[in-house]
Amino acid sequence: MSLEEVVVTGTGVVSPIGVGRQAFWDALMQQRSGISVREPFTELDSPLRLAGAIRQFDPRQHIKNRKALKVMCREIQTGCAAANLAVAESQLDLTQVDPNRLGVISGAETYFCNPADLTDVYKRYLGQGEIDLGMWIEAAVRDVEPLWMLKYLPNMVSCQIGIALDARGPNNTIVQGDASGLLAIMEAAELIRRGLADIMITGSSGAKMNLVSMLYHGLAEMCRSVEDPAEASKPFDLHRRGLIAGEGAGMIVLESLTHARRRGANILAKIASVASTCCTAVSDMQSAIQRSITTAMQKSGFSHVDHAMAHAQGVPEDRVEAQAIHEALDSTPVTALKSYYGNLGVGSGSLDLIASVLSLQEGLVPVTLNYQHADPACPVNVVHTEARQQQQHHSIILSQSTTGQATAILLSKDV
Numbered sequence: 001m002s003l004e005e006v007v008v009t010g011t012g013v014v015s016p017i018g019v020g021r022q023a024f025w026d027a028l029m030q031q032r033s034g035i036s037v038r039e040p041f042t043e044l045d046s047p048l049r050l051a052g053a054i055r056q057f058d059p060r061q062h063i064k065n066r067k068a069l070k071v072m073c074r075e076i077q078t079g080c081a082a083a084n085l086a087v088a089e090s091q092l093d094l095t096q097v098d099p100n101r102l103g104v105i106s107g108a109e110t111y112f113c114n115p116a117d118l119t120d121v122y123k124r125y126l127g128q129g130e131i132d133l134g135m136w137i138e139a140a141v142r143d144v145e146p147l148w149m150l151k152y153l154p155n156m157v158s159c160q161i162g163i164a165l166d167a168r169g170p171n172n173t174i175v176q177g178d179a180s181g182l183l184a185i186m187e188a189a190e191l192i193r194r195g196l197a198d199i200m201i202t203g204s205s206g207a208k209m210n211l212v213s214m215l216y217h218g219l220a221e222m223c224r225s226v227e228d229p230a231e232a233s234k235p236f237d238l239h240r241r242g243l244i245a246g247e248g249a250g251m252i253v254l255e256s257l258t259h260a261r262r263r264g265a266n267i268l269a270k271i272a273s274v275a276s277t278c279c280t281a282v283s284d285m286q287s288a289i290q291r292s293i294t295t296a297m298q299k300s301g302f303s304h305v306d307h308a309m310a311h312a313q314g315v316p317e318d319r320v321e322a323q324a325i326h327e328a329l330d331s332t333p334v335t336a337l338k339s340y341y342g343n344l345g346v347g348s349g350s351l352d353l354i355a356s357v358l359s360l361q362e363g364l365v366p367v368t369l370n371y372q373h374a375d376p377a378c379p380v381n382v383v384h385t386e387a388r389q390q391q392q393h394h395s396i397i398l399s400q401s402t403t404g405q406a407t408a409i410l411l412s413k414d415v
Contacts, residue, residue: 003193003194003195004192004195004256004257004258005193005256005270005415006189006192006193006255006256006257006270006271007254007255007257007265007267007268007269007270007271007415008252008253008267008268008269008270008271009090009092009253009255009265009266009267009268010086010088010089010090010091010092010252010268011085011086011250011252011253011268011357011358012081012083012084012086012088012089012203012250012251012252013082013248013249013250013351013354014057014078014082014085014205014248014249014250015034015248015249015250015344015351016034016035016052016054016055016246016248016341016342016344017032017033017034017340017341019054019056019081019085021089021354024351024354024355025355025358025362027340028337028340028355028358028366028387029364029366029387032340033229033231033339033340033369034052034055034246034340034341034342035050035051035052035229035233035244035340036050036051036052036053036229036230037049037050037229038050038051038053038209047214047219047222047224047242047245048211048214048219050223050226050232050244050342051209051244051245051246051342052209052244052245052246052247052248052340052341052342052344053209053246053247054078054247057078057081059072059077059078059080059081062080062081062084062085063077063081063084063164064164065164068163068164070147071147071150071156072151072160073111073114073151073152074207074247075108075111075157075205075206075207076111076151076156076157076205078205078247078248078249078347079108079160079161079203079204079205079249080160080161080164081249082203082205082249082250083104083161083164083165083203085251086201086203086251086252086253087165087201087253089253090253090255090265090266091265091266092253093263094165094166096263097198097199099166099167099168099169100168100169101169101197101198101199102165102166102167102168102169102198102199102200103162103167103170103171103188103191103197104158104161104162104167104169104170104172104200104201104202105158105170105171105172105174105184105185105187105188105202106158106161106173106174106184106202106203106205106251107174107175107176107179107180107181107182107183107184107203107204107205107346107349107350108154108155108157108158108174108180108205108206108346109154109175109177109345109346110154110175111151111153111154111210112210112212112213112216113148113151113212114210114211114212115211115212117148118144120143121143121144124143155173157205158171158173167201169197169199169200170191170196170197170200172184172187174187176401176403177346177401177402177403177405178206178343178345178346178348178399178400178402179276179349179399179400179401179405179406179407180204180206180346180401181203181206181250181346181347181348181349181350181351181353182274182350182353182399182407182408182409183276183405183407184203184204184350185202185203185252185271185349185350185409186276186407187202188200188254189202189254189271189274190274192254192255192256195256198255198256198259199253199254199255199256199259200253200255201251201253202252202254202350203249203250203251203252203350204249204250204251204346204347204349204350205248205249205250205251205346205347206247206249206344206345206346206347206348207245207246207247207248207344207345207347208243208245208246208342208343208344208345209245209246209247209342213345214245221242221243221315222243222244222245223242223243223244223314224241226241230369230370231369231370232244232370233314233339233340233342233369233370234314234339234370234371234372235310235312235313235318235336235338235339235368235370235371236310236312236318236322236334236368236378236380236382237314237374237375238373238374238375239372240314240315240316240318240375241314242315243313243314243315243338243342243343244314244342244343245342246338246343247344247345248341248344248347248348248351249347249350249351250351250354251350252350252353252354252357254271257270257415267415268357268360268361269356269357269361269412269413270411270413270414270415271409271410271411272302272394272410272411272412273299273300273409273410274299274407274409274410275292275293275295275299275407275408276292276405276406276407277292277295277405277406277407278404278405279404279406280404285317285320285404286321286323286324287324288405289321289324289325289398289400289406290324290328291406292398292406292407292408293324293328293329293396293398293408294328295408296396296408296409296410297328297396299410300394300410300412302394302410302412304394305329305394305395305410306332306333306365306390306391306392306393306394306395307333307356307359307383307388307392307395308325308329308332308335308395308397308398309335309336309337309352309353309356309395309396309397309398310322310325310334310335310380310398311336311338311348311349311352311399311400312336313338313343314338314339318375319377319378321398322334322375322377322378322380323378325380325398326379326380329396331381333381333383333388334368334382334383335365335366335367335368335382335383336382337351337352337366339369339371340366340369348399349397349399349407352397352399353397353409353411356395356397357411359392359395360392360393360395360411360412360413361413362392363389363390363391364387364388364389364392365383365387365388365389366387367383367384367385367386367387367388368382371384372384393412393413393414394411394413394414395410395411396408396409396410396411397409397411
């Protein structure tokens with residue numbers, strides 16, 4: 001049985017630097033940062049002060065079923081909105097699509113509750129400065145919204161998209177840390193390659209800036225307060241200060257090449273190859289990243305790529321990825337887009353991939369913001385100062401999780 005080729009026919013973006021493909025790309029070309037001071041923490045000298053927050057996003061403009069919004073936390077809303085944007089760009093006529101051959105796979109994570117949602121409930125059962133557990137067990141459950149749990153389940157991004165689009169094909173959720181976005185796209189592409197679906201809506205939605213999430217994961221790697229928020233995120237730079245938390249979602253429409261051509265779709269890029277590796281010790285992460293790159297390159301048959309989208313977060317560990325890229329790709333131009341919007345958790349990988357798709361389309365590689373001082377420990381050819389203009393045929397997108405996953409997706413403009 002011959003395997004299907006898989007192509008990208010639509011992109012959807014909900015990000016700190018813009019909602020929609022054009023706004024997102026314009027911000028990258030104008031080198032406009034989406035990192036700013038969070039209003040409640042203006043005077044606080046803490047990592048909580050800065051974030052890559054989504055501005056001017058009204059989910060009602062993108063999600064038709066208003067009742068469904070009641071059981072969607074912000075991450076689910078942004079994921080569903082990004083999916084609808086991707087479907088619209090692809091010009092899919094869902095009335096002409098076999099719903100049994102249409103599926104959804106999203107990358108997700110633990111979606112934490114906003115503390116304000118339960119503040120009033122907590123206050124009702126405070127005794128002498130502490131929760132009265134007896135009263136809580138007996139009565140507090142009645143005060144919590146009955147469908148509260150549904151708002152935060154990671155699988156609800158895929159489920160809600162599937163319901164909205166009447167997608168009856170494969171439906172799954174990948175929860176593997178920051179690498180989940182690319183892992184979801186890999187699985188979706190593989191289902192199409194094996195002939196199990198014609199179309200997959202895939203990508204990811206995440207956030208690092210939820211207060212509960214920040215406290216749960218800790219603040220050790222996060223950037224401390226700086227004078228200019230736009231200069232806070234410095235991937236690969238010698239004076240990098242730590243990661244900035246953000247939020248965002250990116251979704252794409254994948255189709256078999258046969259299906260896309262049959263309906264006359266505008267093909268944006270091809271998934272040329274994918275690779276996923278892991279390590280069991282932090283000291284082996286460089287090897288895992290390097291193997292993900294070399295495996296993807298070998299599977300594609302390409303001798304080089306025109307640019308690499310790096311996972312780099314502006315933390316000391318950027319050097320591990322940089323050294324892996326240097327060993328595998330030598331002087332390939334590298335850019336790191338968390339300098340624009342911070343670490344979006346699971347949402348970062350899919351947004352980086354969309355940026356790479358647009359880069360192939362436009363023949364321009366966005367710069368890495370705030371890269372001013374080269375770090376000898378990061379021997380990579382960082383695109384900075386101005387966008388790199390050159391013929392773009394192939395690109396590679398990288399993403400890693402702190403639990404050891406290393407992923408790489410190689411795109412090609414040539415179909």
